[in-house]
Amino acid sequence: METKEIIRAVCSLMSINGYEYAESDKLCALVSPYFDVVERDSVGNHIFIKRSKKKNAKKLFIDTHFDEIGLMVKGITNEGFLRVCSVGGVDARLLPCAEVTVYGKGKTLPGVALDKPGCIRKDDERGKLTPVTDILVDVGLDKTEVSKYVDIGTPVGFAPFYGELGDGYYFGKALDDKLCSAAVIKAVEMLDPEKLAYDLYFSMSCREEVGHRAVSAAAYRIEPDAAIVLDVTFGLAPEGKKGSDMKMGGGAVISLSVILDKTLTDNIIAVAKENEIPYQICLEGVGTGTHADDVAFVGRGIPTAxxxxxxxxxxTPVETTLLDDVDSTAKLVAECLCKEGLI
Amino acid sequence: MKLHGLELIRALSDISAPSGCEGRVADFIIGQIGGDAKTQIDRVGNVIATIPATADAPKTMICAHMDEPGFIVKDVDGDGKVWFKSFGGVPSERMSGRRGVINGDVFCIFSAKPIHVLSGDERTKPTPMDKIYAEIGAKDKDSAAAKVKVGDYGTLAPSFCGIGKYVKGKALGSRASCAALIETIRSVAASDKKHGEIVFAFTTRGEVGNMGAEVASFVASPERAIIVDGIQAYDTPDVPDELKISTLGGGAVISGIDAKTIFAPARVDEAVKCAEENGIKYQYVVRQSQVGEGAVVQRSLGGCECIGISIPTRYKKSASEMISPADYEAVCALIGKLI
Structure with missing residues (x-):
């Protein structure tokens, strides 16, 4: 599949925190053909396993998080509008008049999020964003009709729109972090199964956005010999952090941090050099703010990159990537999976 | 191909044609009118469609503005980011992090400052408009400059769709009004009912001061006019009835006044009576906040008797303007009966 097709297929699935199994069948139909087995564990992680044809192959755990931020219905007004709360840090700047999708029972409803109308704002509310807790969702139906499909707890997400801008830039919702899931799927699709050097345990983990709650369970159960975590990072934009944000088009990002395994990281850099894959180095603090922080010290410890x-x-609903960077990352993962002595 | 009803509204809403750059929507409207009226584009870009008189009756102008809020490119910077000056009143919080289009076919994203560098204040206040740029996907300045240059025009991206009983899209209130005029032209052309001369004006620059309507009414010098547009509907929860202005599904809006127009009382009474006699659902509104084209048309030349007939519209000036198809039908029916 073309990279952008994989991205759209994976990222457009609904996987708001707590609902990572909601479209599990669609996810498995998409990803399973590239793997031997899929396991769904007790907390909500999907683990796709592909075994090496080599004897006594070591276990390599690759993690991307499959959950996405969103909203959840907390009430229905008499007029049929939905009151919502945030699940995983939705940015209040993006909600006024945003296009949303309400994932109701047996029916998805398109809707519009609305902030507090100017005519009823108090003086201290003028010129300010409406907090997420005061946002309403309009689905254009009266209460009786809405109640057929929607209840307290129904998830609501940004409407899935995907598209290509110029020069291979591609945008849509929930690229964080399913874009990395897509890159790993692309990697497995492109590698020669005969050359796979490790038993691959690919986790599309859940509940990262609500406090990294689930990945350690998967890492603990699998007990891998090493782990590679992939997560999206900030591309340098005007007003971004010069010197620490990464360059769009600079290739796969390889992070350095005191919590990460230096040997494994050096080996990955060597693979990138050997195969002339564009990469850039990100110098992290002590913590990386990603699942790597959780995985590295699970159980007896897991060397992690x-x-x-x-x-x-x-x-935002328009997270934007450069397809070249996704392809570089996919190529790097594929080469690492085939590299004897990486771990 | 001639489009009708919601398909016509969808096509009109999805065209990118901001104030001062209405050519794309003007061409589409002329195509949809076809041979049903004599059409021309005047000196300020208005589409004027004329149907000659078949009876000795007052000359009437029916107008709706066809432009929409948008922006003009002011700079393409060294990194290929496109900076712009906006007009027409879309608040910045309805643009940042959304989709747009420049020159009708170059898609863009309106930037949102990265969340990891936001100060506390920036998390609770809308981003100032001059801090938002358009990302068109360009690796460098040359690549961006090949597609976009200073002075180019853009708007929010097309996004028409159904929402429950309603439909939503950008510029929907005003473009649905244009659709109502197009369908009225067709029904007048197909009917043998007698009428005075009718001038349909699809005007420019309605979002920036109604200059198109000013010229159209000067040239046409009508005795009577019907101003058609979207009108705010604050019929959402927590808003007291007296502040709602209009209600979706409540029927065609007949206005008494707006912020700068006193509609002709005798004609307003006539419109109310006409709606009642013909069983057309209507709501009478004395609106305060909006300045419609009536403000300039009513005082054109020696004066003109204006009425305002409007389509109730939620979330005006956003990519998600929402209207009720039933209200649109009521507006079409009421205009049809009035002429």
Missing amino acids: LLGIPIYFMH
């Missing part, structure tokens, strides 16, 4: 892909407009 962190890769990433830069994106613009993180946590």
Whole structure:
């Protein structure tokens, strides 16, 4: 599949925190053909396993998080509008008149999010964003009709729109972090199964956006010999952090941090050099703010490396990536999976 | 191909044609009118469609503005980012992090400052408009300059769709009004009912001061006019009835006044009576906040008797303007009966 087709297929699935199994069948139909087995564990992680044809192959755990931020219905007004709360840090700047999708029972309803109308704002509310807790969702139906499909707890997400801008830039919702999931799927699709050097445990983990709650369970159960975590990172934009945000078009991001395994990281850099894959180094603090922080010290400890892909407009409905960077990352993962002695 | 009803409204809403750059929507409207009226584009870009008189009756102008809020490119910077000056009143919080289009076919994203560098204040206030740029996807300045240059025009991206009983899209209130005029032209052309001369004016620059309507009414010098547009509907929860202005599904809006127009009382009474006699659902509104084209048309030349007939519209000036198809039908029916 073309990279952008994989991105759209994976990122457009609904996987708001707590609902990572809601479209599990569609996800498995898409990803399973490239793997031997899929396991769904007790907390909500999907683990896709592909075994090496080599004897006594070591276990390599690759993690991307499959959950996405969103909203949840907390009430229905007499007029049939939905009151919502945030699940995983939705940015209040993006909600006024935003196009949303309400994932109701047996029916998805398109809707529009609305902030507090100017005519009823108090003086201290003027010129300010409406907090997420005061946002309403209009689905254009009366209460009786809405109640057939929607209840307290129904998830609501940004409407899935995907598209290509110029020069291979591609945008849509929930690229964080399913873009990295897509890159790993692309990697597995492109590699020669005969050359796969490790038993691959690919986790599309859940509940990252609500406090990294689930990945350690998967890492603990699998007990891998090493782990590579992939997460999106900030692409350098005007007003971004010069010197620490990554360059769009700079290739796969390889992170350095004191919590990461230096040997594994050096080996990955060597693979990138050997195969002339564009990469850039991201110097992290002590913590990386990603699942790498959780995985590295699970159980008896797991040597862990962190890769990433830069994106613009993180946590908006229009997260934007450069397809070249996704392809570089996919190629790097594929080469690592086939590299004897990487771990 | 001639489009009707919602298909016509969808096509009109999805065309990118901001104030001062209405050519794309003007061409589309002329195509949809076809041979049903004599059409021309005047000196300020208005589409004027004329149907000659078949009876000795007052000359009437029916107008709706065809432009929409948008922006003009002011700079393409060294990194290929496109900076712009906006007009027409779309608030910045309805643009940042959304989709747009420049020159009708170059898609863009309106930037949102990265969340990891936001100060506390920036998390609770809308981003100032001059801090938002358009990302068209360009690796460098040359690549961007090949597609966009200073002075180019853009708008929010097309996004028409159904929402429950309603439909939503950008510029929907005014473009649905244009659709109502197009369908009225067709029904007048197909009917043998007698009428005075009718001038349909699809005007320019309605979002920036109604200059198109000013010229159209000067040239046409009508005795009577019907101003058609979207009108705010604050019929959402927590808004007291007296502040709602209009209600979706409540029927065609007949206005008494707006912020700068006193509609002709005798004609307003006539419109109300006409709606009642013909069983057309209507709501009478004394609106305060909006300045419609009536403000300039009523004082054109020696004066003109104006009425305002409007389509209730939620979330005006956003990519998600929402209207009720039933209200649109009521507006079409009421205009049809009035002429």
